Structure formats: structure tokens, C-alpha cells
Amino acid sequence: MGLEDDGLAGITGDRLPDERRIEGDLSESIRPGGALWALASAGPQLRESAALAADAGLTALAEEGRPRAVVVAGVGTAARTGDILATVAGPRCPVPILGHRSAGVPGWVGAADVVIAVSASGRSPEALAAAEAAARRGARLVAIGAPDSELQALAERARASFVAVPRRAPARLSLWALTVPVLMAARELGLVNLVEADIAETARRLDEDAERCRPDADAYVNPAKELAMNLAGSIPVVWGSSPLAGVAARRFGDMLAANSRYPVVSGELGEVGRGRVGLLDGVFGSLAEGQTDIFADPEDDDQLTRLRIVLMRDDGLDGDDSGPKPDVRRADAVADLAARRGVRCDVLPAEGGCSLERLASLIAVPDFASVYLALAHGLDPMRVPAVSEMKDAMLGSE
Numbered sequence: 001m002g003l004e005d006d007g008l009a010g011i012t013g014d015r016l017p018d019e020r021r022i023e024g025d026l027s028e029s030i031r032p033g034g035a036l037w038a039l040a041s042a043g044p045q046l047r048e049s050a051a052l053a054a055d056a057g058l059t060a061l062a063e064e065g066r067p068r069a070v071v072v073a074g075v076g077t078a079a080r081t082g083d084i085l086a087t088v089a090g091p092r093c094p095v096p097i098l099g100h101r102s103a104g105v106p107g108w109v110g111a112a113d114v115v116i117a118v119s120a121s122g123r124s125p126e127a128l129a130a131a132e133a134a135a136r137r138g139a140r141l142v143a144i145g146a147p148d149s150e151l152q153a154l155a156e157r158a159r160a161s162f163v164a165v166p167r168r169a170p171a172r173l174s175l176w177a178l179t180v181p182v183l184m185a186a187r188e189l190g191l192v193n194l195v196e197a198d199i200a201e202t203a204r205r206l207d208e209d210a211e212r213c214r215p216d217a218d219a220y221v222n223p224a225k226e227l228a229m230n231l232a233g234s235i236p237v238v239w240g241s242s243p244l245a246g247v248a249a250r251r252f253g254d255m256l257a258a259n260s261r262y263p264v265v266s267g268e269l270g271e272v273g274r275g276r277v278g279l280l281d282g283v284f285g286s287l288a289e290g291q292t293d294i295f296a297d298p299e300d301d302d303q304l305t306r307l308r309i310v311l312m313r314d315d316g317l318d319g320d321d322s323g324p325k326p327d328v329r330r331a332d333a334v335a336d337l338a339a340r341r342g343v344r345c346d347v348l349p350a351e352g353g354c355s356l357e358r359l360a361s362l363i364a365v366p367d368f369a370s371v372y373l374a375l376a377h378g379l380d381p382m383r384v385p386a387v388s389e390m391k392d393a394m395l396g397s398e
């Protein structure tokens with residue numbers, strides 16, 4: 001597909017956000033298959049996927065004992081599931097967990113290792129090549145993706161476990177359906193401590209957040225609409241205060257880029273503090289705040305673009321000694337630095353009794369916010385021409 005004559009590749013949308021667009025008729029996004037519908041299904045996705053994984057014969061994985069390493073192979077959202085596994089397994093995990101985002105597997109992978117190949121469509125060349133390479137090298141293989149896909153055929157040929165995850169929405173809106181089988185495979189290997197109650201509580205939290213973020217709840221009571229409008233027109237800077245919150249921050253970056261088409265800076269505070277926090281002193285930070293014309297019309301097109309910090313704050317679980325204590329001072333310090341420069345900051349605290357639920361508490365509302373922000377600009381969050389054109393371009397070159 002080439003660029004259309006209007007030079008915008010068929011993109012419609014408005015540079016200026018308008019809150020009225022998210023308070024009006026959202027039937028297109030709520031209908032089955034729509035973006036808000038897909039996000040509202042996060043809890044059911046998680047439960048369904050847990051049941052599918054339980055029936056997929058993953059117990060066979062454990063027969064050969066603990067692996068030397070686990071490689072989670074895939075791209076985009078599929079790759080995020082590897083980051084989630086690493087954070088849920090935690091810093092004391094005895095086995096390295098590596099996300100692999102390019103075709104094939106690293107050169108050292110062999111019979112002592114486990115490869116988890118993930119692809120929502122079941123046809124990303126990266127995941128397929130990883131599954132093939134894993135089988136060739138005699139590594140234990142688990143494949144996760146769409147039923148009746150190339151990935152399933154490959155897993156069957158390799159006599160590997162396959163978890164068939166129904167494809168009801170684009171990959172990025174199927175995060176929970178893809179993540180749970182990855183976690184359950186790692187549980188079989190003794191690498192994560194995830195009990196049924198953790199899965200049930202996480203699903204319940206996703207249900208509750210979907211209810212709070214529902215389209216007919218207006219911005220006063222809807223945290224996702226509020227967050228979307230806070231970010232509207234800004235350059236969002238999303239920082240997580242712990243490795244877990246860092247994964248949620250990067251996920252928000254993925255969603256803001258694909259759904260809302262906003263440029264985002266995201267990362268983990270431990271690293272950010274060594275360089276990126278310098279953004280606060282720059283053109284879009286304190287210089288923009290200090291040079292605001294207080295008499296200018298706030299609706300004015302020429303208003304300066306500003307940073308807006310989203311601080312994902314994870315203070316850890318009380319009594320959890322499974323890793324280093326989260327450094328809460330860092331979160332306080334960055335909030336303070338921002339406040340002193342007039343840079344606005346939204347703080348999202350992690351809640352919940354296990355790491356999966358805490359992660360969900362940092363992902364659910366921002367996921368919805370990314371869709372509301374797209375809709376406020378009149379953008380279709382489901383249709384991302386640049387992504388489709390990239391895929392087409394790459395298919396043409398292979």
C-alpha cells in the first residue's frame with residue numbers, strides 16, 4: 001500500500017485535542033472489535049488464557065528440570081511479555097530470562113535452554129524463526145499465538161507445546177491473553193511463584209479498572225479520560241520507580257505511540273536519573289514553563305509544547321524481601337525536581353498484593369488513556385497506517 005494522494009496516507013485526525021470527542025458517542029470503539037471493547041476485555045482475556053494454558057500440556061516442560069536459561073522471542077507486544085516475565089520472576093530468579101526481539105535465537109541457545117516463542121498473529125517472522133531455531137538446536141520449545149497459524153504448525157512439527165490464544169484484537173490490545181501463558185510456562189519451570197489467587201485477583205482488578213474507565217463515565221470520575229486530557233498536547237515522559245513500574249512505563253510508551261501517535265520518553269527512574277532527567281531543564285521543560293505567556297489564550301495554537309511527567313510509583317510490597325527494597329526517595333526526588341520547575345506531573349501508584357496485580361494496576365488505566373487521547377484527536381486507535389505500511393514494506397523486501 002503506498003501513500004495516498006492527499007499525502008497523509010488516509011489519516012484523519014485533528015492536531016488539537018477536543019474533550020467533547022470523548023464525552024460524546026463512542027459506539028465505534030465500544031462495539032465488539034473496537035479498541036475500548038478490547039481493553040474492557042482484559043480481565044476475561046486473562047481468565048480465558050489461564051484456562052487455555054492449563055489445558056495445553058505445559059507440565060511436560062518440567063520433566064527435564066530447571067533450564068539453563070529462558071529466551072522469550074517475539075516482537076512488539078509479544079516481546080513485552082518477556083519483560084513482564086522477567087519482572088514477575090524478580091531479581092532472585094535463579095535462571096536468566098532474556099527477551100529476544102530479532103529473528104532466530106542467540107548463538108548460545110542449546111538443549112539446556114527453554115525458548116518461548118510468542119506471536120499474536122502466529123506469523124511474525126521473528127517468532128517463527130526463533131521457534132524453528134529452537135527446535136533445530138534441541139531446546140525445549142513453547143509456542144504461544146493464534147490457533148491454526150504457521151506458529152502452531154511449526155510447534156506441532158517440533159512436538160512442542162502450543163497455547164492457542166484466540167485472536168480477537170490487534171496484538172497490543174491482547175497483552176494479557178499473551179502474557180498469562182508465558183507466566184504459566186515459567187511457573188511449570190519453577191521460575192515464578194504465581195498462585196491461582198494471584199491470577200484471580202489480577203483479573204478482578206482489570207475488571208474494576210475497566211469499569212472505572214468505561215466510556216460513559218466522564219472525566220471527573222474516569223481516571224483514564226483525566227489522564228488523557230492531562231497529556232493532551234504535551235510530550236509525555238513516563239518514568240517508573242522500580243523495574244516493575246519501568247515495564248509499565250514502557251508499555252504506556254508503546255500504547256501512546258501506536259494508539260495516540262504521541263512521541264514518548266519512557267524508562268526506569270534508576271537509569272533516568274543519570275541523564276534523561278536533564279529533560280526537565282530543557283526547551284520543553286523549565287524553559288517552556290518559564291516562558292509561558294500568561295495572557296495568551298490557552299486554546300491558542302502557538303502555545304509552547306511542554307513535557308508532562310507520568311510517574312509510575314511502585315513502593316514495593318510490605319514484608320516482601322525477595323529483592324532489593326524499592327528506592328522510594330528517587331520517586332520523591334523527581335516529583336520535587338519537576339514541581340520546582342513548574343513541570344506538571346501525574347503520579348500513578350502501584351496497588352495490589354502480588355507483582356502481576358501491581359503491574360496490572362499500572363497498565364490498565366494508561367491503556368485506556370492512550371485510546372481516549374487518540375479519540376480526543378479524532379484518530380482511529382485501531383488503524384495505524386504507518387505500522388501496516390511498514391509491514392507491507394518489509395514483506396516486499398523478504
Ligand SMILES: O=P(O)(O)OC[C@H]1O[C@@H](O)[C@@H](O)[C@@H](O)[C@@H]1O
Nearest residue numbers: 075076077078119120121124171
Ligand atoms: O504478535 P505478532 O502478531 O507477532 O505481532 C508483533 C507486532 O507486530 C507489529 O508490527 C505490531 O503490529 C505490534 O503491535 C505487534 O505486537
